[in-house]
Amino acid sequence: MTNLLTKTLTELSKGLNNKEFSSNEIFLTYENSINKSKNLNAYITLTLDIAKNQALESDKRREQGQAKSNLDGIPLGIKDIYLTKGIKTTNASHFLSNFIPPYESSITNKLINEDGMVVLGKLNMDEFAMGSTNTTSYFKPVISPWKGKDNQDYIPGGSSGGSAAAVAGYIAPAALGTDTGGSIRQPAAFTGIVGMKPTYGLCSRYGIIAFASSLDQAGPMTRTVEDNALLLTHMAFYDNKDSTQIKNQSKDYTKELNKSIKGLKIGIPKEYYSDKLDKEILKTWQKTQDILKSLGAEIIEISLPHTEYALPVYYIISPSEASSNLARYDGIRYGNRSNGETLEDVYKKSRKDGWQEEVKRRIMIGTYNLMEENYHNFIKAAKVRNLIAKDFINAYKIVDIILTPTTPTEATKLNEMPTDPIAVYYSDIFTVPANLAGIPALSMPISISQNNLPLSIQLMGNYFTESLMYNVANLIEKEIGLNFISDHAKSLIV
Amino acid sequence: MINKTKEDLLNELSSITQIEIDSDIKSKMATSIDNMINWFSILDKLDTEGIEPIFNPLELFQSTLINLREDKIAEGNMQDLILKNTQHKEDVFITVPKVIE
Numbered sequence: 001m002t003n004l005l006t007k008t009l010t011e012l013s014k015g016l017n018n019k020e021f022s023s024n025e026i027f028l029t030y031e032n033s034i035n036k037s038k039n040l041n042a043y044i045t046l047t048l049d050i051a052k053n054q055a056l057e058s059d060k061r062r063e064q065g066q067a068k069s070n071l072d073g074i075p076l077g078i079k080d081i082y083l084t085k086g087i088k089t090t091n092a093s094h095f096l097s098n099f100i101p102p103y104e105s106s107i108t109n110k111l112i113n114e115d116g117m118v119v120l121g122k123l124n125m126d127e128f129a130m131g132s133t134n135t136t137s138y139f140k141p142v143i144s145p146w147k148g149k150d151n152q153d154y155i156p157g158g159s160s161g162g163s164a165a166a167v168a169g170y171i172a173p174a175a176l177g178t179d180t181g182g183s184i185r186q187p188a189a190f191t192g193i194v195g196m197k198p199t200y201g202l203c204s205r206y207g208i209i210a211f212a213s214s215l216d217q218a219g220p221m222t223r224t225v226e227d228n229a230l231l232l233t234h235m236a237f238y239d240n241k242d243s244t245q246i247k248n249q250s251k252d253y254t255k256e257l258n259k260s261i262k263g264l265k266i267g268i269p270k271e272y273y274s275d276k277l278d279k280e281i282l283k284t285w286q287k288t289q290d291i292l293k294s295l296g297a298e299i300i301e302i303s304l305p306h307t308e309y310a311l312p313v314y315y316i317i318s319p320s321e322a323s324s325n326l327a328r329y330d331g332i333r334y335g336n337r338s339n340g341e342t343l344e345d346v347y348k349k350s351r352k353d354g355w356q357e358e359v360k361r362r363i364m365i366g367t368y369n370l371m372e373e374n375y376h377n378f379i380k381a382a383k384v385r386n387l388i389a390k391d392f393i394n395a396y397k398i399v400d401i402i403l404t405p406t407t408p409t410e411a412t413k414l415n416e417m418p419t420d421p422i423a424v425y426y427s428d429i430f431t432v433p434a435n436l437a438g439i440p441a442l443s444m445p446i447s448i449s450q451n452n453l454p455l456s457i458q459l460m461g462n463y464f465t466e467s468l469m470y471n472v473a474n475l476i477e478k479e480i481g482l483n484f485i486s487d488h489a490k491s492l493i494v
Numbered sequence: 495m496i497n498k499t500k501e502d503l504l505n506e507l508s509s510i511t512q513i514e515i516d517s518d519i520k521s522k523m524a525t526s527i528d529n530m531i532n533w534f535s536i537l538d539k540l541d542t543e544g545i546e547p548i549f550n551p552l553e554l555f556q557s558t559l560i561n562l563r564e565d566k567i568a569e570g571n572m573q574d575l576i577l578k579n580t581q582h583k584e585d586v587f588i589t590v591p592k593v594i595e
Contacts, residue, residue: 200552323511332580333576333579334576337581357519357523364504393554
């Protein structure tokens with residue numbers, strides 16, 4: 001049954017439709033590989049009993065010709081930030097380590113209840129999605145399925161590191177992530193998979209635990225571009241429970257994957273030639289430009305003049321929103337409560353015991369920026385955010401897609417993580433601008449480094465041009481012809 | 495800002511955010527917050543006179559008003575489910591330490 005493990009989401013969908021195998025067989029394959037993969041620490045909560053039943057139910061539906069969708073019976077891993085009714089949802093935090101949501105997120109409700117997908121479990125992440133390393137999880141770090149030439153433990157990136165490790169490690173055929181400043185794209189880049197942060201407002205945020213509401217977006221993480229387009233097609237639907245969700249923008253993203261891109265204009269922003277850019281990443285970026293040229297696209301140098309301000313702007317805005325969103329965690333109605341003499345003691349001790357250092361730092365920084373005497377910082381950042389967005393809007397008057405690296409370097413060794421928070425933040429230098437502007441952005445692997453780790457690029461599109469981005473990405477993927485199979489996945493396949 | 499020490503600032507933030515900070519990480523936390531505040535000053539070199547602040551990307555591309563649903567209860571009656579998430583309850587009430595003497 002190992003051949004099922006290597007099948008893409010699209011192949012699983014076709015195979016189920018053609019009755020080549022059953023949902024239960026797919027489930028058993030993944031159950032087996034999950035049991036051999038505890039070392040990755042990708043899952044916080046496994047729901048294999050539920051999954052087994054869902055798979056059997058799906059097979060019954062398909063036997064009766066009543067498949068709910070073309071994803072019916074296919075397993076899925078879910079980042080532990082999506083609320084799942086009756087299934088523990090921890091946000092990778094001690095604070096919520098016993099929290100059982102009384103309701104379901106709109107996206108998981110759609111994929112599981114309406115489309116019939118099978119839920120394998122809840123995936124590890126950085127605590128409250130704050131981090132780009134997956135080392136801030138209360139449930140211990142996720143280990144990358146890539147071992148490097150030196151056979152060491154590497155970080156999978158974050159915050160959706162469990163999702164990335166699960167997909168790249170072949171313990172889920174696809175997974176859900178969320179991206180506030182790069183949390184889908186950066187781990188996708190580090191683990192050699194495809195990750196999409198759609199346009200702000202394309203996917204419903206209802207039932208996804210809020211971090212920074214004006215930046216958060218849900219998105220798919222998959223092994224191929226086609227799979228990504230397929231999953232997003234099922235994730236983007238109108239939901240009146242999220243007032244920032246845009247009506248009538250969803251479509252079938254698998255329809256235009258093979259269109260010619262002759263004459264398409266690809267922008268290369270000169271500001272992204274950062275001094276922090278690794279030489280091998282630079283080469284990867286240039287290689288992708290060559291591929292696009294060979295496909296008939298036109299490469300045009302552009303300028304996004306406010307790029308250097310994006311990271312500090314992000315670290316003013318996102319903690320400010322987080323400090324407000326996280327004020328609700330007081331240990332009273334839900335979440336772990338610590339003992340205290342007075343009500344205020346209970347708050348203070350619950351918030352001390354509930355979170356680790358990074359979350360506390362961000363709440364404090366956000367609170368600092370929202371204090372009356374510093375509020376001008378927040379307003380200034382919101383003004384610069386406008387300038388950053390206008391840079392993109394102006395660029396899309398000239399080009400169709402912007403091509404950049406996803407990260408300045410390859411993944412870091414787990415034991416070589418920088419201790420200075422600002423140094424860690426710089427791994428998101430190329431990903432945060434898309435969140436600030438709200439544009440869609442996708443990461444995909446292009447080559448393998450000398451150290452045997454994946455190297456990736458990012459495509460950034462204009463608002464709601466996900467179809468075009470998948471088209472370009474799919475053609476690039478076909479040209480590369482490389483299979484990005486992680487060391488861990490290889491060990492499962494043999 | 496009036497010359498607050500970074501330790502004083504941390505204590506103030508700890509009090510506003512209702513987060514107690516363990517004494518063993520106090521100095522590290524104070525320094526990292528101070529470093530971030532200094533880092534933000536990169537923005538000072540940019541003139542933003544006359545630029546409108548934006549608070550949500552929808553302001554950039556959403557021409558129509560946001561879609562607010564009708565103010566009607568769509569779901570509810572989940573007292574049991576909600577009470578399951580606290581250990582501190584009596585009957586259908588969530589209990590807290592006494593607040594009135």
